[in-house]
Amino acid sequence: xxxxxxxxxxxxxxxxxxxxxxxxxxxxxxxxxxxxxxxxxxxxxxxxxxxxxxxxxxxxxxxxxxxxxxxxxxxxxxxxxxxxxxxxxxxxxxxxxxxxxxxxxxxxxxxxxxxxxxxxxxxxxxxxxxxxxxxxxxxxxxxxxxxxxxxxxxxxxxxxxxxxxxxxxxxxxxxxxxxxxxxxxxxxxxxxxxxxxxxxxxxxxxxxxxxxxxxxxxx
Numbered sequence: 026x027x028x029x030x031x032x033x034x035x036x037x038x039x040x041x042x043x044x045x046x047x048x049x050x051x052x053x054x055x056x057x058x059x060x061x062x063x064x065x066x067x068x069x070x071x072x073x074x075x076x077x078x079x080x081x082x083x084x085x086x087x088x089x090x091x092x093x094x095x096x097x098x099x100x101x102x103x104x105x106x107x108x109x110x111x112x113x114x115x116x117x118x119x120x121x122x123x124x125x126x127x128x129x130x131x132x133x134x135x136x137x138x139x140x141x142x143x144x145x146x147x148x149x150x151x152x153x154x155x156x157x158x159x160x161x162x163x164x165x166x167x168x169x170x171x172x173x174x175x176x177x178x179x180x181x182x183x184x185x186x187x188x189x190x191x192x193x194x195x196x197x198x199x200x201x202x203x204x205x206x207x208x209x210x211x212x213x214x215x216x217x218x219x220x221x222x223x224x225x226x227x228x229x230x231x232x233x234x235x236x237x238x239x240x241x242x243x244x
Contacts, residue, residue, distance in 0.1 A: 027065050031079070052079045052105030055112075062112045071120040074221045075113040077106045078128040082143045082180050084187035095142045102146035107153060110168065114161050122165020126220045127154045129170040131236045139191050140184075147172075151232045158230030167229035169220050174236025175200050176208040204237030212237075 026045030030036035036047035046068070050061040065072050081101045083094055106127050117123030130147040137144025151170045158168040175181060189196045200207050216235050219225050234240055 027061075027068075029061055052077075052109055053100045055108050058105075058108040058112050062116050066116050066120075071123075072113055072116045073120075073123045075109060075117075075123070075125045076128070076217060076221070077109045077113075077125065079105050079109075080128065080180065082140060082184060084139045084184050084191075086139055087141045090142065098142040099146050099149075102143060103149040103153070106150050110153065110157050114157060114164075114166050114168070117166045118161065118164035123167075124221050124225070125154075125157065125166065125168040126217050127168070127170045129154070129172045129232060131172050131174050131234060131240050133170075133172055133232065134234075134240060139188070154232070155230045162229060167220075167225070169225075169228060169230070170232040171213065171216055171220070172232050172234045172236070173213050174204050174208055174234075174239040176210065176213060178210070181207075203242055204239040206237065208235070208237060 026040070026043050027048055028036045028039040028043070028045050029048045029050040030039070031049065031051045033047065033049035036049060039045075040047040048061055048064065051057050062072060079101055081098055083098065085091075085094065110125055110127065113123070113125055117125070127150050129150040130143070132140065132144035133148040133151045135144075151172070154168050154170040157166075161168060185196050192199050194202075213235055216233050220228065220233070
């Protein structure tokens with residue numbers, strides 16, 4: 026396992042937890058992504074699985090959002106996924122195939138008030154994953170997207186106050202209503218592990234929703 030992050034200390038911390046190695050990488054920099062993939066192949070002989078999960082977010086209505094903030098989120102959350110998918114798919118095709126798992130969001134499928142840039146990027150991730158799945162099928166490369174609901178991550182925690190200011194109820198009450206509870210990271214990793222394994226060998230081009238039923242709500 027190679028853990029990559031723009032923050033090298035964070036990458037090293039994650040790698041230590043799983044007995045892997047660490048690499049610093051800015052996913053918006055194509056040369057850095059190419060190096061990450063090439064170094065992985067050089068060290069391990071192949072790249073078999075990619076989980077593309079780098080992401081940033083902020084909270085602002087579209088009419089108040091700066092173009093710089095729009096571009097920052099799209100650059101990491103969509104452009105970064107494109108670059109990682111592009112170069113990982115090529116490396117996988119050269120060695121017989123592999124599995125790419127791109128982390129999207131339930132915001133891919135509906136309006137995303139105050140996080141329109143994030144929703145637009147994640148919708149793009151789902152579409153990109155489907156296209157890549159079709160283009161890479163004959164090379165043995167599967168590509169899927171995972172679409173979590175609200176999950177207890179640093180990103181959600183840091184956005185809680187700004188989101189709550191826009192809600193008619195507390196953040197906790199909102200989460201309790203739409204999906205029962207805040208998801209845990211382990212609620213998502215099980216689906217990722219399935220897609221990384223041969224048990225999902227006939228799954229490609231799909232978007233797997235993991236949201237505690239949030240997208241099932243009409244009211």
